[in-house]
Amino acid sequence: MDKKVIRVQNLVSGYDERIVLDDILFEVVEGEILVILGTSGCGKTTLLKHLMGLMQPYSGEIQLLGHDLLKADEKEMLKMMRQIGVLFQNGALLNSITVAENVAIPLEQHTDLSKELIEDLVRLKLSLVGLERAAHALPSELSGGMRKRAALARAIALDPKVLFADEPAAGLDPVTAAALDRLLLNLRDLLGMTLVVVTHEVGSIRRIADRILFLHEGKAVFYGKLSDALKSDIEPVQKFFNA
Numbered sequence: 001m002d003k004k005v006i007r008v009q010n011l012v013s014g015y016d017e018r019i020v021l022d023d024i025l026f027e028v029v030e031g032e033i034l035v036i037l038g039t040s041g042c043g044k045t046t047l048l049k050h051l052m053g054l055m056q057p058y059s060g061e062i063q064l065l066g067h068d069l070l071k072a073d074e075k076e077m078l079k080m081m082r083q084i085g086v087l088f089q090n091g092a093l094l095n096s097i098t099v100a101e102n103v104a105i106p107l108e109q110h111t112d113l114s115k116e117l118i119e120d121l122v123r124l125k126l127s128l129v130g131l132e133r134a135a136h137a138l139p140s141e142l143s144g145g146m147r148k149r150a151a152l153a154r155a156i157a158l159d160p161k162v163l164f165a166d167e168p169a170a171g172l173d174p175v176t177a178a179a180l181d182r183l184l185l186n187l188r189d190l191l192g193m194t195l196v197v198v199t200h201e202v203g204s205i206r207r208i209a210d211r212i213l214f215l216h217e218g219k220a221v222f223y224g225k226l227s228d229a230l231k232s233d234i235e236p237v238q239k240f241f242n243a
């Protein structure tokens, strides 16, 4: 049976009195890529913040990796957070230290591994994203695509079960974006990772999405397989894919 890594039920949330997410319901199965999409301002990033435990909803339930995210105590929360990786839109690398030192940060902060083992793991992560030769470069010396790959290496440093990515291909040219997509697919196919990706790049969606959650005016108007989304006659979904 498919193992549910994330389960969101009847999630209602917003800012102050304004509802941004209204009665959202979906699941993410282990080893799949869920793409959250919808027009600008529809609440994609807000939903991602909920899945990472960064916001409290008005009501609803979120199960993450077998824990009730909204009722978790500090210990459970730490355990969950240790098993998720996050790839921010801007990469968020520290510019004053090398790529390898950036990737080492989570390993230094969250494990008791020796310096030598951390160096080995950093090399391994950098080779996974094709950046072994840039280990000693500063982030400012890299291209945009390389910086994204370095940020990805850091996001997977602790071998997370789930990777959250907010607009990973934003600002990249189509060739570089396609290469980044291949890396995301490798994480799913070679490492069995579960990914939740926010994007509105149609090319990316077609390449990587197993399942789609389409938000529109606060509602989840479509939740299902990519192949069904492409055939959907729900107006905003149809408009999005035919635009």
Ligand SMILES: Nc1ncnc2c1ncn2[C@@H]1O[C@H](COP(=O)(O)OP(=O)(O)OP(=O)(O)O)[C@@H](O)[C@H]1O
Pocket: 015, 020, 038, 039, 040, 041, 042, 043, 044, 045, 046, 047
């Ligand atoms: N901190 C905040 N305080 C108040 N309103 C906010 C805040 N963050 C987001 N919003 C509002 O909530 C709505 C959803 O924002 P969100 O960033 O989740 O949308 P999005 O789908 O990720 O948008 P985009 O595609 O443009 O990044 C928007 O109307 C936004 O203005």
